[in-house]
Structure formats: C-alpha cells, structure tokens
Amino acid sequence: MIPQTPTEVTGPASTGSRATRVLGLLALVALGVLVLFGLILSPADASQGESVRIMYVHVPSATVAYIGCFLTTLGSIIYLWRKSRWWELVAYAGAEVATLFTVITLVTGMLWGRPTWGVYWVWDARLTSTAMLLLLLLGYLAVRRLPADYEVRAKRAAIVGLLLVPNVMIVRKSVDWWRTLHQKPTLLSNGLDSKIEGLMLFSLFTGFIAISLVFGWLIVHRFRLAWLEEQVESEGLDIAIAERRAEALIGEVAP
Amino acid sequence: MELTPRTGPDSGAEGEALASKRIRSKRNRLPALAMIVVLLVVGSFVVVNALGSATTFYRNVDEAAAQRETLGLTRFRLQGTVVAGSIVQTGEGVSFDVAYNGVEIPVDHVGDPPEMFKANEAVLLEGNFDASGSGTFDSNLMIIKHSEVYKEKEADRLQQADMGGKVPVVTSVPGTTP
Numbered sequence: 001m002i003p004q005t006p007t008e009v010t011g012p013a014s015t016g017s018r019a020t021r022v023l024g025l026l027a028l029v030a031l032g033v034l035v036l037f038g039l040i041l042s043p044a045d046a047s048q049g050e051s052v053r054i055m056y057v058h059v060p061s062a063t064v065a066y067i068g069c070f071l072t073t074l075g076s077i078i079y080l081w082r083k084s085r086w087w088e089l090v091a092y093a094g095a096e097v098a099t100l101f102t103v104i105t106l107v108t109g110m111l112w113g114r115p116t117w118g119v120y121w122v123w124d125a126r127l128t129s130t131a132m133l134l135l136l137l138l139g140y141l142a143v144r145r146l147p148a149d150y151e152v153r154a155k156r157a158a159i160v161g162l163l164l165v166p167n168v169m170i171v172r173k174s175v176d177w178w179r180t181l182h183q184k185p186t187l188l189s190n191g192l193d194s195k196i197e198g199l200m201l202f203s204l205f206t207g208f209i210a211i212s213l214v215f216g217w218l219i220v221h222r223f224r225l226a227w228l229e230e231q232v233e234s235e236g237l238d239i240a241i242a243e244r245r246a247e248a249l250i251g252e253v254a255p
Numbered sequence: 256m257e258l259t260p261r262t263g264p265d266s267g268a269e270g271e272a273l274a275s276k277r278i279r280s281k282r283n284r285l286p287a288l289a290m291i292v293v294l295l296v297v298g299s300f301v302v303v304n305a306l307g308s309a310t311t312f313y314r315n316v317d318e319a320a321a322q323r324e325t326l327g328l329t330r331f332r333l334q335g336t337v338v339a340g341s342i343v344q345t346g347e348g349v350s351f352d353v354a355y356n357g358v359e360i361p362v363d364h365v366g367d368p369p370e371m372f373k374a375n376e377a378v379l380l381e382g383n384f385d386a387s388g389s390g391t392f393d394s395n396l397m398i399i400k401h402s403e404v405y406k407e408k409e410a411d412r413l414q415q416a417d418m419g420g421k422v423p424v425v426t427s428v429p430g431t432t433p
Contacts, residue, residue, distance in 0.1 A: 043407040043408050044407075044408040045407070046406035046407065047371070047376070047401070047406070048371070048405075049408070052405060055405075115371070116371055117369070117371075117400070117401065118368075118369030118397060118398050118399055119398055122398065124312050125312070132302070163295075178312065179312045179313055181398060181400055183400075183401055183403035184403045186403040186404070195404050195405065196404070196405040197406060197407045200407060
C-alpha cells in the first residue's frame with residue numbers, strides 16, 4: 001500500500017507569496033488606521049471614558065476567533081468525511097489562530113472590565129462560555145499533539161473540533177438566553193444608530209477590517225507552515241521506505 | 256523516523272499480526288464510539304446545568320422584593336438602577352436606593368464603590384436583606400452593569416450646551432422611572 005502523501009495534491013512551496021505580502025502590507029496599513037481612529041480621532045465614551053477604546057480590538061478579536069472556530073469545525077467535518085489532509089490542516093490552522101484571538105478577547109475584556117464593572121472577572125454565562133471555548137481550543141491542540149499516527153491524531157482532534165461551533169453559538173447567544181453582566185450585542189441588533197454613535201461605529205469598523213486582515217494573514221501562514229511540515233515528514237518517510245525496499249531487494253530474486 | 260524492522264525474516268507473521276490487529280481495532284471501535292457519545296451527553300448536561308444556574312446570576316429589584324420572605328438572609332446578587340438623588344456617603348461606604356420595574360429597595364453598601372458608580376447607572380450588588388427586617392439590602396460587593404449603548408463624550412457636552420448647560424437626566428435603562 002502506498003501511503004497517500006500531500007505531494008499528490010498541489011500545495012504551497014513556501015510560507016510567503018506575492019499575494020500574502022500584499023495582504024500583510026494591507027494589514028499593517030489597516031492597523032495604522034485603527035490606531036489613528038481608535039486612539040486619536042474617536043471620542044471618549046460619555047460614561048466609560050477612555051476605556052471604550054478597548055472595544056475596537058475586543059469585539060473584532062472575538063469575531064475572528066469565532067471564524068477560526070468555524071474553519072476548524074468545517075475542516076474537521078470534511079476530514080472525517082473525505083479524509084482530506086488539506087482540510088485537516090485548515091482546521092488545525094483555524095484552531096491555533098482562534099486560540100490566539102480568544103486569549104486576546106479575554107485579556108482585553110478583563111482590562112476593560114476592571115475600570116468599567118469594577119472587577120476583572122465574573123462567572124456569568126458569557127464569560128464562562130468563552131472560558132470553556134478557550135479550554136476546548138486548547139484541548140483540540142493538545143489532542144492533536146498526543147503521540148500517535150497522523151491519521152489517529154487527526155481523527156481524535158477532528159472529533160474535538162466538531163464541538164467548537166456549538167460552543168461558539170452558546171457564547172453568542174448567552175447574553176440573550178441568560179442574565180449576564182456582559183452587555184447584549186450592540187451591532188446586529190435593532191436600532192443600531194441609537195446604540196453607538198458615528199465616529200465610534202466607524203472606529204469599530206476599522207477595527208473589524210484591521211483584525212480581519214491580520215487574522216487572514218495568520219491563517220494563510222499557519223496553514224502553509226503546517227503543510228510544509230507535513231511534506232517534510234512524508235518526504236522523509238518516502239525516502240526511508242525506498243531505502244528499505246532497496247535493501248530488501250538485494251537478497252531476493254526478482255519474480 | 257522509526258521504521259523497524261529493516262530486514263524481517265518473520266515479516267509474513269508480522270503482516271498477519273497487523274491484519275488481525277486491524278480487525279480487532281475495528282471491533283473495538285464500537286465501545287469507543289459509545290464512550291464518546293456518553294461523554295458528550297454527560298458533558299452537555301453538565302454544561303447546560305452550569306450555565307443554567309447563570310439564569311439566577313442576579314435578581315432584579317422587583318423580583319427580590321417579591322421573594323423577600325423566602326430569600327430571608329440568603330446571599331444573592333441584586334440588579335437595579337441607582338436612583339438619582341438617593342446617594343448618601345456613610346462612614347463605611349455609601350447608601351442609596353436601587354429601582355427596577357417601578358420597585359425600589361434601599362441599599363446599605365459597605366466598601367468603596369467602583370469609579371463608575373453614579374446615579375442612573377445599573378449596578379449588581381452582592382449581599383442579603385438586613386436581619387432587622389427593615390427591607391434594606393446589605394451589600395459588600397458592587398459591580399457596575401454597563402449597557403450596550405455607547406455615546407460620544409463630546410456629543411454629550413454639545414447636547415448639554417444646547418440645553419443651556421443643564422445636565423439632562425438620561426434614563427436609557429428600562430425601569431428607572433417608577
């Protein structure tokens with residue numbers, strides 16, 4: 001049996017390409033615009049004061065973390081169904097980047113919570129379910145690293161990966177389903193205009209653009225790195241198998 | 256890279272062993288799957304229960320007032336809006352009234368309130384009803400409950416200037432007007 005290797009499917013030859021260099025540049029420019037609007041041009045909040053600026057990173061970070069989780073669950077489903085290594089690596093990249101942005105969400109949220117609520121943390125439904133999401137992501141990454149054959153590790157991780165989107169849905173709806181300290185969504189609700197004012201909304205918008213570009217850049221690079229690692233490993237395996245075949249043939253008469 | 260054996264006279268036997276192992280692993284898959292399903296069911300039950308207890312993360316003022324008898328000296332979180340003009344500094348903290356859905360409860364808070372504490376803001380108070388039966392809520396932990404509304408500070412000032420410098424009373428939280 002010849003093991004299926006990623007070389008059978010065309011993939012990236014390096015982590016960088018012209019497209020991703022442009023993407024990286026755009027991300028840097030967008031981050032600059034975000035700093036300009038988030039820290040300088042946008043006004044302080046009438047009741048929170050300056051700490052409202054944390055929102056311009058907190059909300060987009062949470063959103064891209066959800067997208068990362070979605071990629072992981074999608075990749076996990078396709079891997080379990082089609083045994084596609086490409087999608088398994090997409091799932092892996094999604095989980096790692098989602099972990100990063102979930103941590104950013106929790107840290108920025110805590111830094112905002114202390115001056116606004118008066119506490120860093122409470123065990124309300126939104127915060128608890130987000131902490132659960134982080135644990136699940138760490139669980140995914142841990143399970144994928146448990147020493148075993150690639151197929152075994154990928155399968156175990158994919159099963160954990162299936163739980164991510166349901167958890168994200170719980171996080172999203174927690175503020176509607178249960179009483180929480182965390183406020184309800186400002187965006188994607190009725191009467192947006194009355195809930196957040198012009199320049200603050202625009203700053204949040206630049207936050208979404210900048211963080212999404214950074215997220216995209218990270219996903220592409222993490223995926224390519226994982227792909228190349230995979231290739232190095234399977235190439236090493238091919239060489240080792242070829243060596244052993246050659247050795248075995250020496251003592252045998254060809255049929 | 257671990258690939259043993261390099262040359263195997265007994266590779267045939269090894270192959271058979273591998274094949275039987277594969278069959279065995281297929282037979283072992285059912286209990287493993289069942290185990291995963293059981294874990295998922297138990298896990299989600301625990302999660303829903305844990306989050307479900309968050310439904311009583313706080314009680315609104317009107318609910319707490321209605322349940323005062325049964326609550327007794329039980330510690331719980333009380334949610335309401337600080338009534339304007341009711342804030343009085345006390346020796347060990349601050350006392351004020353909280354309102355929700357037209358019901359008010361007097362509060363005796365021990366400790367420094369958070370910086371954001373002010374009239375017409377929603378607060379969460381952790382504590383219990385006074386043992387004396389006066390209906391006062393003794394609190395020693397205060398959390399400001401921020402709404403999902405964001406307003407520009409400058410715009411607020413302009414609005415105030417338009418009104419001749421008079422500060423308008425903003426009642427954006429429902430239930431502040433009795």
